[in-house]
Amino acid sequence: MTAAPRNRLLRTQIPGPNSVLAHRRTAAAVSAGVGIGLPVYVTRAGGGVLVDVDGNQLIDFGSGIAVTTVGNAAPRVVAAVADQAANFTHTCFMVTPYEGYVAVCEQLNTLTPGGHEKRSMLCNSGAEAVENAIKIARYATGRPAVVTFDHAYHGRTNLALALTAKARPYKDGFGPFAGEVYRAPMAYPLRWPGGAQACAEQAFAAFVDLVESQVGASRTAAVMVEPIQGEGGFIVPAVGWLRRVAEWCRKHGILLIADEIQTGFCRTGDWFAAEHEQVVPDLVATAKGIAGGLPLAAVTGRAEVMDAVSPGGLGGTYGGNPIACAAALAAIETMIDEDLCGRARQVERLFRPRLEDLRRRYGVIGEVRGRGAMLAVELVTGADDLTPNPMLTAAVNARCHRAGLVTLTCGTYGNVFRFLPPLDAPDTVLEEGLGIFEAALHGAQAR
Structure with a gap:
């Protein structure tokens, strides 16, 4: 080549x-x-x-x-893909498992924020990771509602589109969308009506007001947030806002899901963008940079949350494909070594x-x-x-x-x-x- x-x-x-x-x-x-x-x-x-x-x-x-x-x-990725393809391309992890899937999950459990015990599951795309994270959060909490934010982008499948904010070209004509999804104002400093200095405090207050008045904290399974919004405009929330949201969620038994699909794997100068404010999410959705260009995604989270789902409740025919797993392990090795x-x-x-x-x-x-x-x-x-x-x-x-x-x-x-x-x-x-x-x-x- x-x-x-x-x-x-x-x-x-x-x-x-x-x-x-x-x-x-x-x-x-x-x-x-x-x-x-x-x-x-x-x-x-x-x-x-x-x-x-x-x-x-x-x-x-x-x-x-x-x-x-x-x-x-990337040389390591190319070599790993070739080696794995020569051995086998698929068995389906849910039928006859293989070590590569487990090794990727071990890496994710180590690299994602927080020193607590974690579990992971693998799927094919960012939208699939988002949907699985919501499924897991609802199952673990027994609550139906999910809160997301203005300008958010979480994918193109039906539930992911319900979470996504922008109408054209993503949502227009594709509804109706999944229910029990609520949207709070984003802490967007450049465009916050009260000015950038007041953004963190006022946006947090608006978030709390929406959850308490329109949703009910006791009905809310999860808050899903991009630590830096992607398609919405690379919006970096006002400093301190994300930490306050995380603390409030923890107080009310609401799971914080970090959509790190675009921000993850060294892109922002940290392994994950939530680390910049020392925020530890309950669940992390990843994809994009994980496997050097091969389709792979994941949900990683607290062991007690991930293990709450009954056996067979998570999975998918191609999720954690062995070639994609080999690519991910090689990509992570490259990220560390370089x-x-x-x-x-x-x-x-x-x-x-x-x-x-x-x-x-x-x-x-x-x-x-x-x-x-x-x-x-x-x-x-x-x-x-x-x-x-x-x-x-x-x-x-x-x-x-x-x-x-x-x-x-x-x-x-x-x-x-x-x-x-x-x-x-x-x-x-x-x-x-x-x-x-x-x-x-x-x-x-x-x-």
Whole structure:
């Protein structure tokens, strides 16, 4: 296998002619409901660079939406997958188990926050982890209600969509959704009506008021929260808010579920984002970066909660597939040996000063936020006008794509750029990508 190059190179316009032809096949074969952000068709990838069918080499600031944290073809992952595939690809853990599943659960029980005794179960996707976490919480507590937050994103299955906040494109036309789901205001400092200084206290008070007045604490099984919201706009809650929510839940026998699907596995500079405020969730849902690009997800939690479910109540035919488990063990080994938590913090030290400089120079960046290699800028109308600016966001995104930089937007209002580079990308690649983003922002502003 030839390693992917580590530099940008454009041989054609983006997308190139071979990608255009491939996209015609896609239109004829794939549901139009499957959206595609940048229709370049990839043949190789690694080191923060994607190579397409036209020979173009694009810089990757998306990591497949925070999946390829260790890289697109990390050597340990590639070797582990090949070895496991040569032995067996499937037996179903619930029928005839295998050691790899157990080893992944042991790693999760050790790595997730808290020193208490834990158990884990494996499944296929983030949405599946979310649904299983809710099932477990309801079974263990005997309570029906679940509380989530404005701007939340928890997946695309029915219960996960009930928990997700954004209507278009995720929820519109797909209802009715699962019941007994309630939504509290998010501690969103930039947009909190009382101002950023009052955000933590006031958002916590609003959360308590909603639970007590509309739900009932004694009826609430769980509160599900992203320690840093993902699709909702990389919203970092006001400092102290998450800890207060966790303490209040513990007081009332409500389970705190941390959705660490996008934030987990070194992405924020810690193994898990909840660690930043020393919050220990009762249950943690993980996926994305866990297995170097292979489909795997998990729920990890307090032993007494996870073991409350009767045998056979959890599982799934493909959950904890042996190849995905081998990939996860190799990815975790890579994260430890290469100190990818430290690398994520290095990425922040490279990105944040550049992004803050852009914020000072251009009046359209309302905020730079995030942690580690999970950073974002929110584009607004002007320095004194925080009105979301999705049109400028789309224009900048299109310019980045044409220049060979894969960027992702997000946010309830479609006005946030999220930066999620793979952690094997060298600084030279990251710096070039930041230069492209700056040029795109300048060019879109100048029009």
